[in-house]
Amino acid sequence: MIITNNELVYSKYKDDYDILxxxxxxxxxxVKTRDKVHExxxxxxxxxxxxxKPNETPYKSVIISDIKGNLNYNSxxxxxxSIMTFDKxxxxxxxxxxxxxxxDFKLIDLTVLKSALNI
Amino acid sequence: MVKEIERxxxxxxxxxxxxPISLTVGANRIVPxxxxxxxxxxxxxxxxxERDIRRTLLTRAxxxxxxxxxxxxxxxx
Amino acid sequence: xxxxxxxxxxxxxxxxxxxxxxxxAEVREGIVGPGLAFQQAFGEEAExxxxxxxxxxxxxxxxxxxxxxxxxxxxxxxxxxxxxxxxFNAGRYGVACGTIAQAVKDxxxxxxxxGMYIENPGADMFKNSLYIVSTKNSAAGxxxxxxxxxxxxxxxxKGEKIGSSAEEGYMPNGTRVNFFEKERGSKRAVxxxxxxxxxxxxxxxxxxxxxxxxxxxxxxxxVTKAKIALVTxxxxxxxxxxxxxxxxxxxxxxxxxxxxxxxxxxxxxxTAHGGYDxxxxxxxxxRVLPVDVLREFEKEGKxxxxxxxxxxxxxxxxxxxxxxxxxxxxAKELVADGVDAVILTST
Amino acid sequence: xxxxxxxxxxxxxxxxxxxxxxxxxxxxxxxxVKALILEDQNFKSADVELARPGESIRxxxxxxxxxxxxxxxxxxxxxxxxxxxxxxxxSGKTNVLKGAAVVTTGKIVGFQEGxxxxxxxxxxxxxxxxxxxxxxxxxxxxxxxxxxxEKALRFAGYKVAVYLGELARxxxxxxxxxxxxxxxxxxxxxxxxxxxxxxxxxxQSQGLMHDTYVYGVDAKQIVPTLIYPTEVMDGAIAxxxxxxxxxxxxxxxHLNNPVIYDLFDEHGKTLNFVGVIITNENVYLxxxxxxxxxxxxxxxxxxxxxxxxxxEGFGNPDTDLIMNCKKIEAKGIKTVLITDEYAxxxxxxxxxxxxxxxxxxxxxxxxxxxxxxxxAMDKVxxxxxxxxxxAGGFDGSLHADGSITAELQVITGAxxxxxxxxxxxx
Numbered sequence: 001m002i003i004t005n006n007e008l009v010y011s012k013y014k015d016d017y018d019i020l021x022x023x024x025x026x027x028x029x030x031v032k033t034r035d036k037v038h039e040x041x042x043x044x045x046x047x048x049x050x051x052x053k054p055n056e057t058p059y060k061s062v063i064i065s066d067i068k069g070n071l072n073y074n075s076x077x078x079x080x081x082s083i084m085t086f087d088k089x090x091x092x093x094x095x096x097x098x099x100x101x102x103x104d105f106k107l108i109d110l111t112v113l114k115s116a117l118n119i
Numbered sequence: 120m121v122k123e124i125e126r127x128x129x130x131x132x133x134x135x136x137x138x139p140i141s142l143t144v145g146a147n148r149i150v151p152x153x154x155x156x157x158x159x160x161x162x163x164x165x166x167x168x169e170r171d172i173r174r175t176l177l178t179r180a181x182x183x184x185x186x187x188x189x190x191x192x193x194x195x196x
Numbered sequence: 197x198x199x200x201x202x203x204x205x206x207x208x209x210x211x212x213x214x215x216x217x218x219x220x221a222e223v224r225e226g227i228v229g230p231g232l233a234f235q236q237a238f239g240e241e242a243e244x245x246x247x248x249x250x251x252x253x254x255x256x257x258x259x260x261x262x263x264x265x266x267x268x269x270x271x272x273x274x275x276x277x278x279x280x281x282x283x284f285n286a287g288r289y290g291v292a293c294g295t296i297a298q299a300v301k302d303x304x305x306x307x308x309x310x311g312m313y314i315e316n317p318g319a320d321m322f323k324n325s326l327y328i329v330s331t332k333n334s335a336a337g338x339x340x341x342x343x344x345x346x347x348x349x350x351x352x353x354k355g356e357k358i359g360s361s362a363e364e365g366y367m368p369n370g371t372r373v374n375f376f377e378k379e380r381g382s383k384r385a386v387x388x389x390x391x392x393x394x395x396x397x398x399x400x401x402x403x404x405x406x407x408x409x410x411x412x413x414x415x416x417x418x419v420t421k422a423k424i425a426l427v428t429x430x431x432x433x434x435x436x437x438x439x440x441x442x443x444x445x446x447x448x449x450x451x452x453x454x455x456x457x458x459x460x461x462x463x464x465x466x467t468a469h470g471g472y473d474x475x476x477x478x479x480x481x482x483r484v485l486p487v488d489v490l491r492e493f494e495k496e497g498k499x500x501x502x503x504x505x506x507x508x509x510x511x512x513x514x515x516x517x518x519x520x521x522x523x524x525x526x527a528k529e530l531v532a533d534g535v536d537a538v539i540l541t542s543t
Numbered sequence: 544x545x546x547x548x549x550x551x552x553x554x555x556x557x558x559x560x561x562x563x564x565x566x567x568x569x570x571x572x573x574x575x576v577k578a579l580i581l582e583d584q585n586f587k588s589a590d591v592e593l594a595r596p597g598e599s600i601r602x603x604x605x606x607x608x609x610x611x612x613x614x615x616x617x618x619x620x621x622x623x624x625x626x627x628x629x630x631x632x633x634s635g636k637t638n639v640l641k642g643a644a645v646v647t648t649g650k651i652v653g654f655q656e657g658x659x660x661x662x663x664x665x666x667x668x669x670x671x672x673x674x675x676x677x678x679x680x681x682x683x684x685x686x687x688x689x690x691x692x693e694k695a696l697r698f699a700g701y702k703v704a705v706y707l708g709e710l711a712r713x714x715x716x717x718x719x720x721x722x723x724x725x726x727x728x729x730x731x732x733x734x735x736x737x738x739x740x741x742x743x744x745x746x747q748s749q750g751l752m753h754d755t756y757v758y759g760v761d762a763k764q765i766v767p768t769l770i771y772p773t774e775v776m777d778g779a780i781a782x783x784x785x786x787x788x789x790x791x792x793x794x795x796x797h798l799n800n801p802v803i804y805d806l807f808d809e810h811g812k813t814l815n816f817v818g819v820i821i822t823n824e825n826v827y828l829x830x831x832x833x834x835x836x837x838x839x840x841x842x843x844x845x846x847x848x849x850x851x852x853x854x855e856g857f858g859n860p861d862t863d864l865i866m867n868c869k870k871i872e873a874k875g876i877k878t879v880l881i882t883d884e885y886a887x888x889x890x891x892x893x894x895x896x897x898x899x900x901x902x903x904x905x906x907x908x909x910x911x912x913x914x915x916x917x918x919a920m921d922k923v924x925x926x927x928x929x930x931x932x933x934a935g936g937f938d939g940s941l942h943a944d945g946s947i948t949a950e951l952q953v954i955t956g957a958x959x960x961x962x963x964x965x966x967x968x969x
């Protein structure tokens with residue numbers, strides 16, 4: 001299952017994958033992912049995939065397992081550390097971005113996600 | 120946190136869902152719980168059943184407090 | 197010229213050893229004992245205007261009173277810096293140095309500096325809040341200690357920028373400061389590896405979070421007689437979060453009276469924790485802080501009693517920075533309140 | 544495998560009629576370089592500028608930095624699998640224009656870090672302020688897709704570097720250094736008493752603008768493998784990574800990988816440097832598990848006593864780093880890690896996104912969140928308009944006079960995780 005706030009990801013994969021689209025922020029995606037992990041879903045991609053800092057891009061897509069299992073310890077550690085890392089950044093930078101940049105960020109997020117889906 | 124309580128001389132039982140974290144933070148008496156958002160409950164069950172689970176886990180916690188340990192110990196039963 | 201007030205114990209003031217540790221605080225004009233070495237290192241830049249001498253037993257056994265008296269003494273001289281010690285490996289002297297330095301810093305807002313051996317209990321207690329120069333473990337290291345402490349003291353007195361712990365010689369205090377090393381990182385890595393391979397001592401540049409251990413306490417003899425306290429890192433607070441506990445990396449903890457509370461309900465309690473989906477905890481806070489069942493146990497005689505207060509913080513297990521500091525504080529209260537055992541719940 | 548590296552020292556760079564190297568000056572025919580860039584029809588125009596140490600120049604946004612090298616003897620050419628044919632490089636002789644570099648700039652996507660200041664406080668944090676730089680400013684044709692733009696720019700950099708390197712083909716180097724790695728068996732016979740050491744080099748590999756190429760192969764598609772250190776000196780690893788300016792590895796870093804050079808310094812004296820394990824930093828967690836399993840397996844198979852592990856980039860690679868550390872240590876092999884930190888502006892936040900008790904020997908390239916003031920420069924090469932975005936970490940960060948208050952992370956190479964710099968933190 002893909003959790004994303006990136007319309008580009010949604011429109012591209014909505015027919016092929018189970019997608020949870022959030023009309024929200026990067027952090028909202030992380031928090032939703034965390035809640036799912038707490039429910040027993042396994043994290044399949046790293047939530048901080050890409051080295052673009054959380055205060056630069058507004059978009060994030062994360063893949064978790066389709067099936068709920070036992071609580072996955074590694075998934076919990078990774079998502080909680082990711083949220084902690086996210087919260088270290090000053091988010092003012094995001095306010096400065098324009099439409100063109102938003103499109104670029106959507107594309108980068110898509111290609112990073114694609115690098116996982118293709119395998 | 121658990122370490123500071125232990126350091127102060129009070130026996131402490133850590134009831135938590137992710138045992139490896141509890142081991143990392145240095146708890147000595149550990150009782151594993153149900154789930155992160157509801158460690159001592161389970162919303163899928165009726166209130167009575169939930170209370171039973173809670174009683175079982177807390178009975179286990181009391182047992183842990185009454186048990187001498189020399190190293191980190193997880194009380195599964 | 198900068199003014200310095202120096203604090204030393206009875207031993208370094210040549211009054212005597214353990215048998216004289218009871219002497220109360222006194223102030224002497226000018227330099228006493230190790231102050232001489234400091235004065236030489238300061239040269240014309242600073243002057244030790246007064247030395248406060250206090251017995252270690254006196255300080256530790258009459259802490260509040262000693263602090264008050266010494267603060268008054270320091271205040272009179274209005275120094276630019278307050279130096280305590282160095283205490284080397286003398287435990288009670290180290291605790292005294294840390295305690296009085298902290299008090300001077302907090303109450304008089306004067307820069308302070310102390311020094312001691314890394315294993316001195318005072319080091320662990322104060323290294324994150326004070327500059328503590330790392331010294332050798334005995335007074336034979338006085339010359340070395342003064343060499344590090346004097347320049348740092350001058351910098352602090354002048355309000356200059358303080359460099360990294362590696363440059364200035366103070367104990368790492370959890371605040372990361374950039375600086376330029378003499379060699380590039382790869383060279384340092386190769387050297388570190390060679391030392392590690394030879395089982396020689398090496399010092400990591402980035403210590404991982406604290407993984408130390410505390411030995412388990414003896415078991416509770418009879419839990420049916422025990423006073424049990426509830427503590428949670430799950431952020432349960434009275435409805436409305438009256439103390440505004442933050443949702444993550446909280447800088448404070450809550451202490452709440454549950455006298456007469458038999459059950460936590462949706463209407464009366466909630467979670468302030470931002471680290472998990474709050475729906476289930478808000479629906480029934482007993483799922484995180486099991487007051488209801490413990491009250492039953494109390495009634496059934498399975499436990500002696502449930503402590504009148506519970507303590508709450510938010511934390512996701514791995515973020516231990518703040519938790520440690522306030523856990524130390526409330527653990528002391530629990531001891532004072534005669535609590536026999538603690539049940540700590542985490543999410 | 545044995546390589547002789549001949550250094551031709553460059554102390555100045557100038558434009559001239561004829562491109563050549565003479566008395567330590569690199570002369571460049573500007574038009575020839577422009578024409579070379581414009582061979583690629585993805586560019587509609589190109590500009591070439593000079594930036595020397597000490598000049599009041601700011602270059603931004605920097606995409607890559609490349610050192611000009613040429614293969615004088617031995618198989619293959621620099622950047623095999625990309626510019627040159629896929630032949631195994633790393634033996635024979637290679638000449639280097641030491642002190643010179645090609646710097647590519649570009650606005651591939653709208654968010655762009657990467658500043659090189661040639662003077663002032665910022666210059667102290669980037670190694671590239673000490674080089675005589677030829678800076679390329681390439682304008683893509685309208686509507687060029689980001690993927691193609693990135694690739695075209697990357698290749699423009701390689702081509703110009705190879706063109707400059709070619710000028711050193713017939714020169715007698717000022718200094719020659721010989722680097723040799725015997726086979727594993729020979730090495731053990733030669734140095735039976737010395738501890739065996741390998742280098743685990745982690746490569747960023749996560750998609751557009753986050754990629755690294757090994758003999759032209761996208762590193763996210765490899766499983767960890769072995770490479771001779773001298774192959775790396777000949778450009779077997781090239782960077783396509785344009786994000787996280789402070790701790791990404793430029794192609795210049797790969798060519799001059801400091802861990803490799805410093806291990807060679809000790810080779811045969813205090814340790815036996817057996818070779819390099821390259822591994823990747825993929826998005827997929829299963830890939831991270833597989834790659835770290837594999838790198839530890841290779842370390843075990845090589846029979847090494849210790850490894851140095853270097854990281855690249857921010858955030859999720861911390862997970863790869865710790866996995867590599869744990870799994871290699873579990874084999875009884877000692878590790879030293881090189882990383883950098885994001886400890887927050889005040890230096891009190893937790894620096895890494897992962898941690899383990901086994902990671903007890905760590906070298907740090909410093910806190911990338913440290914705030915630095917960069918005064919205005921007389922000249923900006925590249926795209927000055929991105930300054931606002933680069934610096935925009937907080938209000939008032941870009942000042943009216945062109946000076947910038949920003950975090951160290953905007954400076955190219957500032958907190959490099961190969962240990963290229965002297966910057967550290969405690």
